[in-house]
Amino acid sequence: MISIIFGKTKPINYIIVLSFLFIFYWFVNFFLFYKIFSPEQLLAQVLILAVLLFSIFVVNFIVKRNKVTGTNSFTILFYALLAVVFPETLVDSNAILCSFFLLLATRRLISIRSLKNIKFKIFDATLWILVSSLFYDWALLYLILVFAAIYFYEPKNIRNWLVPFAAFVTVLMITKCVLILANNEGFLAEHYRLGLSFDTDYFSYWGHSAKIICFALGTFLAGLLAFLKLGKSGMGKVVTMRLIALTFVIGLLLNLLKLSDNVYPIMVTFFPSAVFMTKYIESIRKANIREIMLITAVAIPFLVLFASIAIK
Secondary structure (H helix, E strand, C coil): CHHHHHCCCCHHHHHHHHHHHHHHHHHHHHHHCCCCCCHHHHHHHHHHHHHHHHHHHHHHHHHHHCCCCCCCCHHHHHHHHHHHHCHHHHHCHHHHHHHHHHHHHHHHHHHHHHCCCHHHHHHHHHHHHHHHCCCCHHHHHHHHHHHHHHHHHCCCCHHHHHHHHHHHHHHHHHHHHHHHHCCCCCHHHHHCCCCCCCCHHHHHCHHHHHHHHHHHHHHHHHHHHHHHHHHHCCHHHHHHHHHHHHHHHHHHHHHHHHCECCECHHHHHHHHHHHHHHHHHHHCCCHHHHHHHHHHHHHHHHHHHHHHHHHC
16 A cells, blocks of 8 residues: 555655644644744744755655656655654754755755766755754764765866865855844854764663664665665666765764754754665565565554653
């Protein structure tokens, strides 16, 4: 049933995923974390939710436009299910916004594979990463992804290596102008401390640490199977998967460096994880086994959620 619905790209898939995320977002905020919003805060939450929902379209655009996965909607399904596994990330507005801009950066970096307008794509990707760092300072680590993409695709052109620095100057000038107008010139110095905010109390609770460890191991396993499947594919697809794998590793590192009270940046790893899970599902040839794995993949997040609620 699940493979029949999400095994193809149909508008109903968007409706299902977006409707679920809309309901689940408010459930998490009001009933799971007991948030209370003023009218102004509620409007801000609506805008954050709109960004989250639009992220689904960006995820689907990336995998379809660049043929990262097959013609199915499994990636957006897994992206939404990961929010069920880590519902705390939905109460962190910075996580949603940072993840959204990183998706825009990833879209541009993956599209470099066409070898067209490379410098513009490098500039755009660097710009979006710098914008994402306004929400999490450690998101600057994703600049590694930009230089990795240059190395993979066109390393001999020295001008490509200089483009990120031009983007940095551009963002710095625009940000400084905005901060001067907003009378908040000290924001950059206060924000970019790049300090370690690792919360040992968060990981001391077995439920949190177990979720992240199982999530990381499951994604690495799915990624390994994906690379094995791509062994005989063209170099373009292999390089794309390398970039996605690097995205996941950097996301895990950011999560470890930034995770603290009321800060849950795990969402930045949802896209690469969803891609690897999709590639694994696509590798299953037998329809009945694929359906069983999909049912399991849908059931486990809700079991984890209910178990977390019961323990609380």
